[in-house]
Amino acid sequence: MDRRSIIKNAGIAGILAAGAAPAVHAQAAIRWRLASSFPKALDTIHGAADTFARVVKNMTGGKFEVSVHAPGEIMPAFGVVDGVQQGSVEIAHTAPYYFFGKDETFALGTAIPFGLNSRQMTAWMYEGNGMKLMREFYAKYNMINFPGGNTGAQMGGWFRKEIKSVKDLKGLKFRVGGFAGKVLDRLGVIPQNIPGGDIYPALEKGTIDAAEWVGPYDDLKLGFNKVAPFYYYPGFWEGGPQLDFFINDKAFNALSPEYKAIVEAACAQAHSDMQAKYDARNPAALKQLVGSGAKLREFPKDVMAASFKAAMELYEEVSAKNENWKKVYTDYSKFRADSNLWFRFTEAKFDSFMQAQKL
Numbered sequence: 001m002d003r004r005s006i007i008k009n010a011g012i013a014g015i016l017a018a019g020a021a022p023a024v025h026a027q028a029a030i031r032w033r034l035a036s037s038f039p040k041a042l043d044t045i046h047g048a049a050d051t052f053a054r055v056v057k058n059m060t061g062g063k064f065e066v067s068v069h070a071p072g073e074i075m076p077a078f079g080v081v082d083g084v085q086q087g088s089v090e091i092a093h094t095a096p097y098y099f100f101g102k103d104e105t106f107a108l109g110t111a112i113p114f115g116l117n118s119r120q121m122t123a124w125m126y127e128g129n130g131m132k133l134m135r136e137f138y139a140k141y142n143m144i145n146f147p148g149g150n151t152g153a154q155m156g157g158w159f160r161k162e163i164k165s166v167k168d169l170k171g172l173k174f175r176v177g178g179f180a181g182k183v184l185d186r187l188g189v190i191p192q193n194i195p196g197g198d199i200y201p202a203l204e205k206g207t208i209d210a211a212e213w214v215g216p217y218d219d220l221k222l223g224f225n226k227v228a229p230f231y232y233y234p235g236f237w238e239g240g241p242q243l244d245f246f247i248n249d250k251a252f253n254a255l256s257p258e259y260k261a262i263v264e265a266a267c268a269q270a271h272s273d274m275q276a277k278y279d280a281r282n283p284a285a286l287k288q289l290v291g292s293g294a295k296l297r298e299f300p301k302d303v304m305a306a307s308f309k310a311a312m313e314l315y316e317e318v319s320a321k322n323e324n325w326k327k328v329y330t331d332y333s334k335f336r337a338d339s340n341l342w343f344r345f346t347e348a349k350f351d352s353f354m355q356a357q358k359l
């Protein structure tokens with residue numbers, strides 16, 4: 001379309017709009033600080049924040065810069081929600097379930113025991129009601145969220161001693177992420193909520209008896225295999241834990257429409273990149289861990305069954321006393337039921353056949 005026909009078709013409003021179009025190149029310079037809950041050494045999970053910052057910078061020709069800060073640099077790992085809520089940083093990258101002590105509903109933004117897997121979580125967020133419901137909830141904390149990565153199903157962690165039945169969980173001091181502690185303490189576990197960077201020394205000193213983090217690639221980097229030999233699976237409390245970018249709502253709303261779109265696109269890229277990194281890097285790390293003496297063990301059936309029962313009871317109890325949780329969990333659990341009905345015919349059958357082949 002030539003200039004004359006634009007004028008003819010669009011009239012004065014169109015000319016003004018056309019004149020405003022190149023404004024993406026005339027955006028104000030923006031500087032944001034991002035507080036991460038994850039140690040720099042983890043290129044997977046900390047790396048999502050670096051990906052976000054890099055994409056935002058590249059898409060704005062360097063006008064919008066985000067500095068990424070590891071825990072302790074400007075605030076502690078578990079201080080980031082307060083930081084974003086109060087506006088002391090514009091953005092954080094974290095696992096929402098760390099904050100279930102404020103309200104159990106935070107757990108539904110990451111993972112709950114026997115919850116959604118990674119594919120299901122992304123589907124619930126982007127195409128189900130997940131994003132809408134969680135945003136309504138996070139608005140109470142002056143935050144807007146964007147999905148910021150998923151680890152996929154995790155391992156069950158590193159234990160100094162073998163777990164042969166549910167009885168062996170009694171009195172076990174176990175570093176376990178998020179809401180899982182509320183289930184496991186019903187089986188006698190003494191759950192410990194410790195940031196990633198502080199787990200190794202606690203396990204080495206024997207302050208704790210067992211610790212889970214994510215999976216082979218990260219666990220190898222953090223060195224847990226050196227201090228606890230038994231490596232359990234599956235991490236049934238984290239079938240598909242999602243990380244989030246939490247953005248202070250005033251800071252986000254102050255952005256131009258173009259910058260808002262860029263932030264959204266950068267978060268989406270960080271979200272898919274993280275899962276790809278884990279899926280690509282975990283296989284070799286698992287081989288390396290087993291080669292260096294890690295003993296793989298499946299959780300006993302009675303541990304799985306007792307944990308499942310305890311989890312479902314807990315969700316009923318929380319639903320009875322927490323309206324925020326009830327509203328989100330009602331939708332979440334329906335999505336889980338429908339999705340598992342579908343996947344049982346497709347992903348589950350295909351995966352189990354392929355994994356049994358000798359290729």
Ligand code: CA
Nearest residue numbers: 177212213214
């Ligand atoms: Ca974990």
